[in-house]
Amino acid sequence: MSRVTPCWLGGNAGVVLPWRIVVTVTHAQRRTPKVAKTNSVFKKAVMAVSGIILVLYLIAHMIGNLKAFSGAESFNSYSGWIRTVGNPALPGATALWIIRIVLLVAVVAHIWAAVSLWRQAKRARPQGYVTKKAVAQSYASRTMRWGGVIILAFIVFHILDLTLGTVNAEGFDSEPFDRMLASFQNPVVTIFYAIAVILLGMHLRHGIWSATQTLGQSNRRREKTVSAFAVVLATVLTIGFLLTPFAILFGLID
Amino acid sequence: MPLELFNVGEPIADTKAPMDVPIGERWSERRFRGRLVNPANRRKLTVIVVGTGLAGGSAAATLGEAGYKVKSFWYQDSPRRAHSVAAQGGINAAKNYRNDGDSVHRLFYDTVKGGDFRSRENNVHRLAEVSVNIIDQAVAQGVPFAREYGGLLDNRSFGGAQVSRTFYARGQTGQQLLYGAYQALERQIAAGNVEENSRTEMLDLIVVDGRARGIVARDLVTGEISTHYADAVVVASGGYGNVFYLSTNAKGSNTTAIWRAHKRGAYFANPCYTQIHPTCIPVKGDYQSKLTLMSESLRNDGRVWVPKERGDDRDPRQIPEDERDYYLERIYPAFGNLVPRDIASRQAKNVCDEGRGVGPGGLGVYLDFSDAMERLGRPAIEAKYGNLFDMYAQITGEDPYETPMRIYPAVHYTMGGLWVDYDLQSTIPGMFVIGEANFSDHGANRLGASALMQGLADGYFVLPATISEYLADGPFDKVDDSHPAAREALEGVQQQTQRLLSINGNRTPASFHRELGQLMWDLCGMERTDEGLRKAIDRIREIRQEFWTDLKVGGDWHSFNQTLEHAGRVADFIELGELMCIDALHRRESCGGHFRAESQTPEGEALRDDENFAYVAAWEWTPEGQPPVLHRENLEYEYVHLAQRSYK
Amino acid sequence: MTASMQSSVGNPGAEKRGMNLTLRIWRQQGPTAKGKMVTYKITDISPDMSFLEMLDVLNEQLILQGDDPVAFDHDCREGICGMCGVMINGQAHGPQQTTTCQLHMRSFADGDTIDVEPWRATAFPVIKDLAVDRRAFDRIIQAGGYISVPTGTAPDAHATPVPKADSDAAFDAATCIGCGACVAACPNASSMLFTAAKVTHLGLFPQGQPERNDRVVNMVAQQDREGFGGCTNIGECSAACPKGISMETISRLNHDLLGALRAGARPKS
Numbered sequence A: 001m002s003r004v005t006p007c008w009l010g011g012n013a014g015v016v017l018p019w020r021i022v023v024t025v026t027h028a029q030r031r032t033p034k035v036a037k038t039n040s041v042f043k044k045a046v047m048a049v050s051g052i053i054l055v056l057y058l059i060a061h062m063i064g065n066l067k068a069f070s071g072a073e074s075f076n077s078y079s080g081w082i083r084t085v086g087n088p089a090l091p092g093a094t095a096l097w098i099i100r101i102v103l104l105v106a107v108v109a110h111i112w113a114a115v116s117l118w119r120q121a122k123r124a125r126p127q128g129y130v131t132k133k134a135v136a137q138s139y140a141s142r143t144m145r146w147g148g149v150i151i152l153a154f155i156v157f158h159i160l161d162l163t164l165g166t167v168n169a170e171g172f173d174s175e176p177f178d179r180m181l182a183s184f185q186n187p188v189v190t191i192f193y194a195i196a197v198i199l200l201g202m203h204l205r206h207g208i209w210s211a212t213q214t215l216g217q218s219n220r221r222r223e224k225t226v227s228a229f230a231v232v233l234a235t236v237l238t239i240g241f242l243l244t245p246f247a248i249l250f251g252l253i254d
Numbered sequence B: 001m002p003l004e005l006f007n008v009g010e011p012i013a014d015t016k017a018p019m020d021v022p023i024g025e026r027w028s029e030r031r032f033r034g035r036l037v038n039p040a041n042r043r044k045l046t047v048i049v050v051g052t053g054l055a056g057g058s059a060a061a062t063l064g065e066a067g068y069k070v071k072s073f074w075y076q077d078s079p080r081r082a083h084s085v086a087a088q089g090g091i092n093a094a095k096n097y098r099n100d101g102d103s104v105h106r107l108f109y110d111t112v113k114g115g116d117f118r119s120r121e122n123n124v125h126r127l128a129e130v131s132v133n134i135i136d137q138a139v140a141q142g143v144p145f146a147r148e149y150g151g152l153l154d155n156r157s158f159g160g161a162q163v164s165r166t167f168y169a170r171g172q173t174g175q176q177l178l179y180g181a182y183q184a185l186e187r188q189i190a191a192g193n194v195e196e197n198s199r200t201e202m203l204d205l206i207v208v209d210g211r212a213r214g215i216v217a218r219d220l221v222t223g224e225i226s227t228h229y230a231d232a233v234v235v236a237s238g239g240y241g242n243v244f245y246l247s248t249n250a251k252g253s254n255t256t257a258i259w260r261a262h263k264r265g266a267y268f269a270n271p272c273y274t275q276i277h278p279t280c281i282p283v284k285g286d287y288q289s290k291l292t293l294m295s296e297s298l299r300n301d302g303r304v305w306v307p308k309e310r311g312d313d314r315d316p317r318q319i320p321e322d323e324r325d326y327y328l329e330r331i332y333p334a335f336g337n338l339v340p341r342d343i344a345s346r347q348a349k350n351v352c353d354e355g356r357g358v359g360p361g362g363l364g365v366y367l368d369f370s371d372a373m374e375r376l377g378r379p380a381i382e383a384k385y386g387n388l389f390d391m392y393a394q395i396t397g398e399d400p401y402e403t404p405m406r407i408y409p410a411v412h413y414t415m416g417g418l419w420v421d422y423d424l425q426s427t428i429p430g431m432f433v434i435g436e437a438n439f440s441d442h443g444a445n446r447l448g449a450s451a452l453m454q455g456l457a458d459g460y461f462v463l464p465a466t467i468s469e470y471l472a473d474g475p476f477d478k479v480d481d482s483h484p485a486a487r488e489a490l491e492g493v494q495q496q497t498q499r500l501l502s503i504n505g506n507r508t509p510a511s512f513h514r515e516l517g518q519l520m521w522d523l524c525g526m527e528r529t530d531e532g533l534r535k536a537i538d539r540i541r542e543i544r545q546e547f548w549t550d551l552k553v554g555g556d557w558h559s560f561n562q563t564l565e566h567a568g569r570v571a572d573f574i575e576l577g578e579l580m581c582i583d584a585l586h587r588r589e590s591c592g593g594h595f596r597a598e599s600q601t602p603e604g605e606a607l608r609d610d611e612n613f614a615y616v617a618a619w620e621w622t623p624e625g626q627p628p629v630l631h632r633e634n635l636e637y638e639y640v641h642l643a644q645r646s647y648k
Numbered sequence C: 001m002t003a004s005m006q007s008s009v010g011n012p013g014a015e016k017r018g019m020n021l022t023l024r025i026w027r028q029q030g031p032t033a034k035g036k037m038v039t040y041k042i043t044d045i046s047p048d049m050s051f052l053e054m055l056d057v058l059n060e061q062l063i064l065q066g067d068d069p070v071a072f073d074h075d076c077r078e079g080i081c082g083m084c085g086v087m088i089n090g091q092a093h094g095p096q097q098t099t100t101c102q103l104h105m106r107s108f109a110d111g112d113t114i115d116v117e118p119w120r121a122t123a124f125p126v127i128k129d130l131a132v133d134r135r136a137f138d139r140i141i142q143a144g145g146y147i148s149v150p151t152g153t154a155p156d157a158h159a160t161p162v163p164k165a166d167s168d169a170a171f172d173a174a175t176c177i178g179c180g181a182c183v184a185a186c187p188n189a190s191s192m193l194f195t196a197a198k199v200t201h202l203g204l205f206p207q208g209q210p211e212r213n214d215r216v217v218n219m220v221a222q223q224d225r226e227g228f229g230g231c232t233n234i235g236e237c238s239a240a241c242p243k244g245i246s247m248e249t250i251s252r253l254n255h256d257l258l259g260a261l262r263a264g265a266r267p268k269s
C-alpha cells in the first residue's frame, strides 16, 4: 500500500494538483484507555457477593435491634451474647471478631469494586452529553454511587457512635442500650439515621435485584419474583431499622 | 439498429464448464479438472475481496481459512452492514425436507423458467446443487433459522414456487445469514488471515499485463487514496439499483466498483435487467430518500385494488365493493394476487397510468386486508404480519389494520452485472465477480429467495473452488506503484476526485442523482419504448454534461466528505444509466423484468423473441466518444425447454 | 465548520406546509478537534419526513450555501443495518424505541428545538460531527463472537435438532444490529447489552457449546480492553435498544462468565 505522494504528479500534462500528504489520525488510532486489570463482570460479582454478605448481616442486625422493644436487658444480653457466643470453645469475643473481619472485608471489597467500576465508567465517557434523558433508570439505580458514599459515611459515624461511643454522649464505657438511647433521643441524630436507612433501603431495592442479575440468576420468568423480593426485603429492612430509633425518639422505649 | 449507439463485436462464450459430461456432473467434473494450490503456496498468494455482503463476506472468510492472504474492503464501518442485511423473505435450497417433490433438478428448472430463459443452464444447475450445502453451513454457524416444535427447520413456499423450499429467520433472513458470514470473517481477521479495510471504497481496478492485479481505493475517513496489490481481485460490491435514485437498496449501494472495472475491460452483461418489486411503500414527497420493501408474503392475504373511477379520492373504506377494481384477480383469475413480481408491478403501473392510482401523486394501489381480517381475525393477521404492519405504520403514520395499505412498485434488484464465465471470472483475467454484482444466474428475472442463495453459493463454495485454477499459475510478478499501469490508475482517481471538487457549480450531487433516477424510472423502468429510450439517452448525455460543469461539492478530499463520496457514485450512475438505456433499446423483445411496449401479446403480456434475442448481451466499454461494443453469448437450452410463461 | 454560530437555512418564501424547527447540532471537524453545538433554523419540514431526510434537507442547503454539511452515518434507512444512530434530545435514536432512520418528524412539533449529538464513549471516537467509529464492536466479535466452522465441514442441517424455544430466544438475541445505542444510552458507556446479545445467541445453540466458556471470557475481556464501562444493571441500554434486546441476555452473560471462570477459562492475553 502506498501513500499519495506529490512527486508523480509533476509530469502530469502540466496539471498541478494540490495533493499533499496529510497527517490525519487514522481511524484505527484511538486513545486506548488504561486497560482494566480485572474484568468488569468479576468486579461486579465481588460487589454482589459482598453486598449479599452485608445484607445478611443487616437482617441479623435488624432482628437484634428490635430486641430493644423487649427492654434494656434483652438488648444488652443480645449484645453480650454476640460477644461471648461460642464460648468456651472459642475464647473471648472470637465470634464477634470473625463477624467484624468478614464485614470489614466485605465492605472493603464492595467499595473497591464500586470505586473501580465508577472510575472505569468515567474513563469510558470523559465527555458527557449536552442533553441526556434517563428513560429506564430508576431513582434507586441512579443513587447507587452517591447513596453508597452516604451510607459509608453513616456506617463510620454509626460505629463511632454506638460501638466505640466516641461521639456518643454516654461514652465508651456505657451499656450499648444507653448509648442507643442517648443517640436517638436527639432528633438530629435520629433524622440522620433515618435518611441513611432510607437511602440504604433504596440501595438494597436496586441492589438485591442487581445482585441476582450480576450473578446470572435472573431471567424473564423470575423477573417479577426477584423484583418483588427485592422490594419486600428492602422495605422490611428499612422499616425494621427505623422502628427502634423512632420508638426511642417518641419515648416508646426508655 | 442505429450504428451511432453501439457496435457489434465478436460473440463471446463460456469455455469453462465441461460440456462433455451431463449437466448434473459438470460442477464436480469442473472441480476435479481444475488445478489446486498446495497449502504451503497459498500463503504466498494474495487475494483482494471487495465487499462483505453475503457474497464477499463468505468468500473472504473461506479464502482466508483456506490459507490465502486476503485483503477485504468495504465502505461501511463494519462488514455486518452490507446491504444483504436487509433481505427479509428467505433463502431457497433444494433440501426436500418437506418431502413435497423438491429436488436439485426442480430448483434448477424453476430458476431457469423464472428467469424467462435468459440465464445459463450450467450456472443455474450448479446453484441448485450447492444450495443444500449453504443451509448446512449456516446452521452450523448458529444462524437461527425458524424451527418447528420438533426442533427441525421450518420451510415456507415463496415467490409462486409449488414446493416449500424457502428457509427463513422470521423477516430477517438476510440479516441472520450475513451475521453468520460476518462472524466467520471476523474470526479470520482475528486469526490474521484477512486484512480489514473498513470505510474504504474501491475506485479503480489496476490491470497489469492483462491481469487484474490490484485496486485503487480511498479511505473514506482520512481521504487517503492508495493502491493495494494482489494476485487476484474478487469484486462483490452488490447491485446497482440506485441508478434509479429511489430503490430498496441502501443509500451507499453503488456501481462504482464494477463500473470502473468495466471501464478497464470487464464486459457488462444485460445491464437493463432490473427487478421492480410490487409491494413497496409508495413515495411520499420529493424529499423521499429511500423506498422500503414490504415482504411479498403480504400478497398471500391482501387483495390489491384501485377505484374503478379515475380521480376517486374518497376514503377507501367509503368506496363500495362494486366500485372497486380488483384488477389482478380480474386479469389473472388463476393466480390472482399471487402473480410474479414483474407482472404485478406492471399492472400497478398500468392502473396508475390510467389515472386510477391512489394516494399522493396518484402513485399507489391499495393492498387491503379487510377480508382476511374478517376471515382469520385480527390476532391471526398480527401473528403473521405484525412486524410488517408496524413498519408500515412507523413510516406512513397510518394504521394498516384500520385502512388499506398503499403500495407501489420499486426498483429492487439488478439481474445484470459484470459478465463472468462458469468460473465466475470476468473478461479481465484475475478479476472475479460474485453476488449481485455479476450477471450470472437469474436471467431476465430473479425469483424470490434466490439472491441470498446465489451470494452464498458464490462466496462459500464456487469461487473458492474455481479461483485456485487461476491462482495455480501464481504468484505473479510483484507489482508496485512504480508500474506505469498502477500510476496511471492512481493518478486517474486523484484527478477525477480533484475535478469533482473544483467544478464548484450550483447543483448538489443529490440533485443530479434525483434527476437521473426520475428519468430512468420514467423511461427505462417498468415499461420501455424505443422512443422513450432514445429520449432518455439524449437527456442522460446532457445530464452528464451538466454534471461536469455545474456540480457543487463542498469540503476537501483529505477528510471525511460524504458529499464527495456521493458525487463519485453519481458520476458512474450517469454513465451506467446510458448503457442501460442502450441495452434496453437494443433488446427489442420483452423478457422477465424487461418489458418493451412494442413486444407484447394481444393481452398485454411480455412477448419474448427467442429467435433473435436468446443471448446474453455483454457490453464492452470503448474509449470516450465511441459507442459501446456488443458481444453476444448465445444461450442454449439442453434441459429446460423454451416456453412462454403464462399466469392466466 | 460553518462560519457563524447562527446560520439560517431554508426557504423563507416557501408556503408554510410544514414545521419550523431549531436544530442544535454537535459539529466537530475531526477526531481530535474540539466540537461545539451549532444552531440551525430549518423551515417547512414535512411531518412525513424521516429524521435523516430532515438532515438531508439541511445538508442540501448547507452545501449550496458553501457551508460544510453535517456528517452522519446511515445506509439502509430501513432500520436493519445499524449504521445510523445519534442522540436526539438526550435519547439514543430519539424519543421512540426505533432506529434514527425510522424516526419520523411527526414525533416532533412545530417550533421544537432539537438537540442532536453523536454517541459519546471513549471506545467510539468521533470521526466527524455525528459520525463515530464503532469498530470496537467488531473487535469484540473477533474475540469470540462466532462458532468455528470451516466452510464445507458442516453436518446436515437436520443432524442436530434445536428446541424451538431455544431457537426463538437465540433469534431474539441475534437481532442486535450493532448500532451502539446501548453504549450511548448507558450511564457507564458499557457495551454489555451488545456483548450479551451475541453470547446469548450463540450460547443457546448446541453448536455454540464447545466454545462457550472461552467465548464469554474473551469477549468480556475485549470489551474492557476497548475502554467500555462496566455494567451496573441500570437498564437504559435495553430501553434504548431499537431491537428490544432484553436485560435477560446480560444475566445470561454473567452466568456464563462466572461459570467459565470457575471452570478455569481465562482470557487470551
Ligand SMILES: Cc1cc2nc3c(=O)[nH]c(=O)nc-3n(C[C@H](O)[C@H](O)[C@H](O)COP(=O)(O)OP(=O)(O)OC[C@H]3O[C@@H](n4cnc5c(N)ncnc54)[C@H](O)[C@@H]3O)c2cc1C
Residues within 6 Å of the ligand: B050, B051, B052, B053, B054, B055, B056, B057, B073, B074, B075, B076, B079, B081, B082, B083, B084, B085, B086, B087, B088, B089, B090, B091, B173, B174, B200, B201, B202, B203, B236, B237, B238, B239, B248, B249, B250, B253, B254, B256, B257, B293, B412, B413, B434, B435, B436, B437, B448, B449, B450, B451, B452, B453, B455
Ligand atoms: C430490501 C431487500 C430485500 C431482499 N430480500 C431478499 C430475499 O428475501 N431473498 C433473497 O434471496 N434476496 C433478497 N434480496 C436480494 C439480496 O439481498 C441481494 O441481492 C444480496 O444480498 C446481494 O449480496 P451481495 O453480497 O452481492 O451484495 P451486498 O450485500 O450489497 O454487499 C455489497 C458489499 O460491497 C461493498 N461495496 C460496495 N461498493 C463498494 C466499493 N465501491 N468499494 C468497496 N466496497 C464496496 C459494500 O460495503 C458491501 O460490503 C433483497 C434485497 C433487498 C434490497
Ligand code: HEM
Residues within 6 Å of the ligand: A044, A045, A047, A048, A049, A050, A051, A052, A054, A055, A058, A107, A110, A111, A114, A141, A144, A145, A147, A148, A149, A151, A152, A203, A204, A206, A207, A208, A210, A211, A212, A214, A215, C232, C233, C234
Ligand atoms: C459502604 C458504602 C457502599 C457503597 C459505596 C456502595 C456502592 C454500591 C454500588 C456502586 C453498587 C453498584 C450499583 C449498581 O449495581 O447499580 C452497589 C451494589 C450493591 N450494594 Fe452497595 N454500597 C455500599 C454499601 C452497601 C451496604 C451496606 C450493602 C448491604 C447491606 C450494600 C449492598 C449492595 C448490594 C446487594 C449491591 C448489588 C450488587 C450488584 O449490583 O451486583 N451496599 N453498592
Ligand code: HEM
Residues within 6 Å of the ligand: A058, A061, A065, A079, A100, A103, A151, A155, A158, A159, A162, A163, A176, A180, A193, A197, A200, A241, A242, A244, A245
Ligand atoms: C437505625 C437502626 C440501627 C440501630 C438502632 C443500630 C444499633 C447498633 C448498635 C447498638 C450497635 C452496637 C452494637 C454493639 O456494640 O454491641 C451497632 C453496631 C453496628 N451497626 Fe448498627 N444500628 C442500626 C442501623 C445500622 C445500619 C443501617 C447499618 C449498616 C449499614 C449498621 C451497621 C452496624 C455495624 C457495622 C456495627 C458494628 C458491629 C460491630 O462491629 O460490632 N447499623 N448498631
Ligand code: SF4
Residues within 6 Å of the ligand: C175, C176, C177, C178, C179, C180, C181, C182, C183, C193, C194, C197, C237, C240, C241, C242, C243, C244, C245
Ligand atoms: S444491543 Fe440493541 S442498542 Fe445495542 S447495538 Fe445491539 S441493537 Fe443496538
Ligand code: F3S
Residues within 6 Å of the ligand: C185, C186, C187, C188, C189, C190, C191, C192, C193, C230, C231, C232, C233, C234, C235, C236, C237, C238, C250
Ligand atoms: S444501561 Fe448500562 S449499566 Fe448495564 S444494564 Fe445497560 S449496560
Ligand code: FES
Residues within 6 Å of the ligand: C073, C074, C075, C076, C077, C078, C079, C080, C081, C082, C083, C084, C085, C099, C100, C101, C102
Ligand atoms: S440506516 Fe440502517 S439502521 Fe438506520
